[in-house]
Amino acid sequence: MHEISLMSDIMRIATEELVRHGGRRLTLVRVRYGVLNQIVPDAMRMAFDAFIAGTPHEGAALELKEEPLRLRCRGCGKEREAASREEMFRPCPSCGKFAGFECRAGDGIFLDHLEAE
Template sequence: MHELSLMASVMDIAREELSRHGAHRLTLLRIRHGVLDQVQPDAMRMAFEAMTKGTPDEGAKLELVEEPLRLSCCLCGHEFTPDDRNALYAPCPACGETVPFSVIGGEGIFLDHLEAE
């Protein structure tokens, strides 16, 4: 379950931000994650609850926002949002060529927003 280590990293960053701003309690944590990262929301929530239980952050709200896959054709430059990940191996919808695509969205995990007291 890679969600536990992901959440541990995000919580480390959140705690650094809280400390930097003199806050003591996390009330909201919003994480953006790309569809290619295959994050399991239920596992992320369980990890978050486990890491905040018995701490001042217990009861904080977790928001998970999944970013869709966005690709750019390396030949014609057409940018598009496919319906599924298999589009990585399909022809370009604009030029019809089977060439590599650049991933321009839908991968990565980011601490997007936090609120604290």
Template sequence: MHELSLVASAFEVLEEKAREHGARRVTRVVLSVGVMSGVVPDLLVSAFDSYKKGTIAEEARLEIAAVPVKVRCPDCGGGAVREEADFSCAACGSRRVEIVAGRELVIEKIDLEA
């Protein structure tokens, strides 16, 4: 349940970007959230909605793009998109896979209103 800390970090970025671009309001925020990032999208939306009151993003909509786990296999070179908690290579079954996606928590883009 650290969604509120993450939302607080997001607002630091929103305020910085709005200031840089002389924007009056932030109207949309797009986040990439890996399924292995340890956060729950619904809780992130609730935290965002309570945090935004009285800020430059008061009217903003939070859009979340879920990122599936993607692994790379050093044994056969295969890349596979996996369900959570299955970290084997779909091609050769190796378990020495490296996780290349699915853990991100990234503000991809925001809409600013002048």
């Protein structure tokens, strides 16, 4: 449900950048977020549609990119991309130990790229 607050920030930043670059109308907004941020894509899309309805940006596309988790084993130090969050609770595939992991990527919400007219 925090998707509405996030979208409000996303649109604030996007229109700021649009004005700064002399654009008139957003055609594409790309957002990148980590697996750990527990964002619901459908809720983001719904919020986006609500924010652009009746504005010059109506019809713009929203691209959502989920950044996978990178885990570093606290035992052997080996770093790898994890296929799911559940892997945080499993032993390290390299050393076989259950030492826990540091998250090196997969946390953070960024406005990544805009396209405009």
